[in-house]
Amino acid sequence: MLKNLPLNVALVLALVIGLLVPAGLSGWHQLNSHRDVMTRELNKFHEQTAETLAIGIRDPMWHFLPEWGAEFVSSIMLDERIVEVFAEDTANDFVFLHKKIPQRIANGLVLTIQKPVIFENNPIGMVRVAITTHQLETALKEEQTRLVFVVILQLGVGLLILLPLMYFKVLNPIQLLICQSQKLAQKQLEQPFVWNRTDELGTLGKSFESTRQALATLFQENEQKAQELGDALEELKGAQKQLVESEKMASLGGLVAGVAHEIKTPVGNAFTAVTTLREKTKEITELFEQNKIKRSDFKEFLQDTDEGAKMAQTNIEQAAELIKNFKQVAVDQTSEAKRRFNLKTYLEEEVILSVKPQLKHTPQVSLEVLCKEDIELESYPGAFLQIITNFVSNSLMHAFSEGQVGHIVIEAYVKNNTAILVYRDNGRGMPPEVLEKIFEPFFTTNRMGGGTGLGMHIIYNLVHQKLGGKIECKSEVGKGVEFVVSIKLPV
DSSP states (O other): OGGGSOHHHHHHHHHHHHHHHHHHHHHHHHHHHHHHHHHHHHHHHHHHHHHHHHHHTHHHHHTTOHHHHHHHHHHHTTSTTEEEEEEEETTTTEEEEEEEOGGGGSSSOEEEEEEEEEETTEEEEEEEEEEESHHHHHHHHHHHHHHHHHHHHHHHHHHHHHHHHHIIIIIHHHHHHHHHHHHHHTTOOSSOOOOOOOSHHHHHHHHHHHHHHHHHHHHHHHHHHHHHHHHHHHHHHHHHHHHHHHHHHHHHHHHHHHHHHHHHHHHHHHHHHHHHHHHHHHHHHHHHHTTOOOHHHHHHHHHHHHHHHHHHHHHHHHHHHHHHHHHHHHHHHHOOOOEEEEHHHHIIIIIHHHHHHHHHTOTTEEEEEEEOTTOEEEEOHHHHHHHHHHHHHHIIIIIOOTTOOEEEEEEEEEETTEEEEEEEEOSOOOOHHHHTTTTSTTOOSOTTTTOOSOHHHHHHHIIIIISOOEEEEEEOTTSOEEEEEEEEOOO
16 A cells, blocks of 8 residues: 555655654653653652651650651641551550541552561561552653653654755655656657756756657657658558569469460361361252252261261350350459359369469379368459469479479368368478478579569468468478468358
């Protein structure tokens, strides 16, 4: 609780305790000393009174004259401290004198002392004197009251002197320092902190002003640097966007080349079928014009025509399907649109079509897709296409040596309302120092072979920023690589 006290309360409390404790201890010591002195004096008086009574009552007791002793006792009992006097003739075993004033017993303690009465060295009786401590206690209470008044007076005078001094020398400067520190915390650095004191708080105040000047300079420099960094960041974002677009266009260019290669076969077959049909039509026309046509010739012509038309139709439909898929892939590749699609269908048709040209050059590397048919996503198919295309490109460039038989697996499933896309190959894998930098921009182990170091970085950005997911990479040398992309699905 004490540590939570405000400083001004703590200082006042310390000041009060610092003044009160010494004064209280001093007063308590004085009171005890006074009590000891007065107690000793009372005991001395008690002892002397008893001895005086034993001497003064000796002759009256020996001569058996109580009236003489009564006068002496009355003179002794004039002192209000004496409450009782008792004298006994022990030789004859009877009370010689007894005088008591009960009113004096009402307050204070009663102390009793007994002395023998000696006559010519022979004990003839004894006296007993009882006194009260009322006067002693009354005097002590008065002394105590006086000491309390003195302590309070000392405390009041001390506070009256020290409180203004403490306020002007400590509390007020500390309050000013607190205000200045709050201004520093709130970055209010325009107004100088003027401090004319030369003591320790003055040194602290001057250090606040030095701090204010240093912070003002630092903030000004930081604002300039922040502006420069902001401009540089915008330039980097622009450059990154251009690089991503370049990667997209490069991938799209490869796709165009692959589609052109794929479409060449069905179009060539259709062209051959149509050419054959024209030749057959020309031959049957000549026979018809020469009136040499036979039923068998016409029947053969019809059969050839039907087969050629079927062949042309089949190849043209194949080419149309390729063109349709290419158009969808091209739209997904270049568009930022979000749409609903079946993941298995998209992987097996559009994505495989996109990476097929790359696999044509590495026939020893096979690709397998494992995906359930009921996975429907409301997402960005172009991002999935770009991610898998970059995965495949990275595997073909880094994972397999020339002529090495390899296997790539693309697996997709849903677990705990999360779509999980797993890409793995059985290539050469990566050492730890490469694995920890795999997603850094411009990091590549094959720069001489044409690697830009952007493929994995683009994948990382697409997963985290475009798809709002996470990506992990696991790999060991000689054990291939595995990428796990996790995308939370809407509830």
